[in-house]
Amino acid sequence: MPVRETRIGAYGICIDSGKILLIKKAKGPYKGLCDLPGGGIEFGESPPDTVVREFLEETGIAVEVRDLVGAFSRVSTFVSDTGTHMVELHHLGFLYRVSVSGPAPVKSGPDGHDSLGTVWLPLTDARPETLSPLAAEGLRCIGSPMRV
Structure with missing residues (x-):
């Protein structure tokens, strides 16, 4: 029987x-796929504050949160990172449009936690097979076309 988890985040x-x-x-x-920067909401933290904190941690870039554009809900089953058991994850997320608030180089290498590095991907190269379901939903929420 898989271990069941629920994660609530902001992206x-x-x-x-x-x-x-x-x-x-x-x-x-979503290991190996391109995903939206963001993550778990800490106790007492607002979703927009989570986006600002996680963006800085994962990408090295300071952002301003513009507006809420959607929500995400998906159940996935996968092998745990330790390889010892199955995990059934209910992933819930708030999706926000953000803008860069100042010039900064992006972190290109791993952050030692969840990211293998940051990339500016041309929208013309965004394909479902290279994006996490969360990133694909984010593009859909803002009306950006994705190549199939």
């Missing part, structure tokens, strides 16, 4: 000059 969609800022996942159900 940012940052598009600049026809590119979207994504991280490459190091673990979890």
